[in-house]
Amino acid sequence: MKKYILTLACLSLFSTTLLVTSCGRFANKESEAQKKDTVRIVCVSKQLTEILFALGQGDKIVGIDLSSTYPEETKKITTVGYHRMLSAEGIISLKPTAVFYNGGADNAIGPDNVLPQLKQVGVTVVQFRSAETIDDTKSLIQDLGRYFNAKSKADSLCLKIDNDMKLVTEKKKQYTDIPSVMIVHFGRANNVYFPFGPWGAANFMIQQAGGINAVDTTSKFRMLSAEVVAKFQPQIIIATDFGFDRLGGLDKFKELPGIALSPAAKDNHIYRFEEHDLLYLGPRTGENILKLMELIHKK
Amino acid sequence: MLELKNISHAIGKHQILENISASFEPNKLAMIIGPNGSGKSTLLKIISNEIANYTGSVYYSNKLLTRKDKSDIAKIRAVLSQESELSFPLSVEEVVMMGRYPHFSLKPTLKDISICNQALEKMKMSAFSDRNYLTLSGGEKQRVHFARVMAQIWEQPEDNNRYLLLDEPIASLDLNYQHEFLKITKEIAQQNTVTIAVIHDINLALQYADTVLLLRNGNIIANGPPIEVITPENLFNLYGLRCRVLKDPHSSFQHFIVE
């Protein structure tokens, strides 16, 4: 009897594999059915994905990374996994004509071998700039516009950004106070918080909205204990969607240790914000700053 | 010939063996007898090269035993312990083959296989050769190990004796196999083998031993033929027990009973 265990174990593994791979095949047939001569983009950067859609090129995207969640249409696109845990095979299986990425600090591609593997196999890999200022963002939009021969569309997006930013500057004038704002990512995980430090897109947006980042640490520590969060005494707390929803809304959120001691909790100035509206700059950044401005000056 | 010269061994301040000198000759079955804690097993471990930090010297055929001799000495000297720790599934054949390990480097030769079979036959365990060792009874396991030990020193070395050391080997055997076992041991001893067994049963010693060494508190009390050594006086000295000798009217056997 016992000598069959080995055989049994192997067989069960094999059958699982067969089951699993037959599913994989099904997915491939679908993609093979599409025409070969069309442009097929795998985009593993949320910033690029949003701009591509804004440029009207969203239908050319056949694969995105997990963090690309805007616009709504992204939900229908195959994901190739987390951008730090990509698989070259998976990307190749989508038969892309090009793979887009921009290697910013927040958008690192991993494992290290994936991009070299793709290039070795002959997949076109295109790196775009990582835009962390409004000017860079406009240049990025122009770069992508040139890539797709959509200059007029790119121009109008840049114009929109300029107009939005002008509006931001004007509206900011009406507020005399400068509230201190803390943006908490993921809520509270493993007894620590992930607030955004004084760098990056979110910090820029707080400043533009007429606030100041409550987290003024200069070190690169990203995880802060409840005590440190309380010490920063934010007047406003912005919680990103995932953490806010997971904890079950405002009432639960304001009872968290550390946060409960902040003026924001006492005055109920804790607001939910979409994560993908804060993490990177894009065509809607101006709009989002205006939204943020209203929230943080609401009294 | 095996010689011990001025062997002493201490663990901390506790003296286990004190200045032991003795010699053991081939073709004779020697037995070591003594109460618990008298140093019998320690002495056997020193002879078998397991304990190294003793003073004095051990000579195998006039050659001083050193720490480095391990693999050479294993070809002519075998040791059977009280019980083995083996708790993994192995076939009886594989366990017996371990006795041949000192003799081949990677794979057993035909000669090694044939010796294992003969050793198994000698212990009447041939039918068990494919059995899982773990499924055997305590007595069967001990017989397998005896076969292994015999296989280890099966061949007569050309210019040397064989050495067989047994540490309370018959404790787990039934009456029948105790005698069977000692008969085979005696037979091996008589084939140019220096044989030393630590044993508890005085009557078995009287029946099978050629020489008996009595050990108490790390000292030799007596060493010589069993009839001379195993006396009521010595036994009182050894265990503090009063014994009587009974003579078997049909043979020359003596038996001791405790009063």
Place this chain on the structure above:
Amino acid sequence: MKSGNIKYSTLYIGLSVLLLVTVLFAIRTGAVNITYREIFISMGKALGLNPKGNIEPIQEGLFMQIRLPRVLLCVVIGAGLSVSGALMQGLFRNPIVEPGLIGTSSGAAFGAALVFVIGKSFFSQYSTLLGTMILPISAFVFSFIATMLVYKLSSSFGKVTVAVMILVGVAINAIAASCTGFLSYIARDPQARSITFWSLGTFSGANWDSVILVYLFTIPSILLALRYSKALNALLLGESEAGYLGIDTEKLKTRIIIINTLIVAIGTSVVGVIGFVGLIVPHLLRMVKGSDNRFLIIGSGLLGAIIMNVADVISRSVLAPAELPIGIVTSFVGAPIFIWILLHQKGGKGGFYA
């Protein structure tokens, strides 16, 4: 166990055939499927022949640059981890020992984390060779330090006993794990993520460099281990008995630990931590045909390679085109098998499996 039923040679041939089938299957299967024709043409081209027929360059690249190195890496790491499991179980005379128990894995994990956090940019500027070698070297060094520390500390009581060694192992593991935890706390985001993913293991980064590196160390180590199979068998009887059979047990232990550290650290530095394979594979073999270490080492090499490939096919297919870390697959499949083995063996007679 009825150990006389199947011959060793039959088992070896059976496992080899199964391995060949699995390798072919693994080469063909994934997010993209590769046909035999494509494999044939690619191999022909690689060997400098001029095979007839055309092949899409992407398919050829996929096969030569991604799939083939990946499958070959699976073979050698599956074999290595399983052999190291067999060696450790033999050395400790305990069938539930794994490299994680005596500091080997946690030391390697710390060594790798150190490179992730402070090392990589610092070293890669010198040369590419040192840049690629620094991770395995660091993993090996710390793995070795941790293992030797366990070994030396436990031998400071005189003879090395298994119980003391395992207790010291618990302590050293705790130290190494807390150091790794500290690193991932002070690490910036991408580095901390690397540590996390590395601890789950993946073959997706396989390339020819890593294949060559791992083969270069693992295959000689396995062959060397085979030389000690006899001594390991004797050790099953206990340390004294092994000594009576002419084996220098202290030397044996040191050598086996070095071989084991080499296999585990090099493999782990390339693909991350992959659990349960080293534990399960020797177990299965022992149930089929006993504990002869020669058989366990050869068998573990073959069966480990098979199982690792199957696990990797699952890991790259189940979420295709995304990919699951293989450590999740091996633990998910391995842990229940392990429990099942324990329960199943309860009715049997004798030994550790009782």
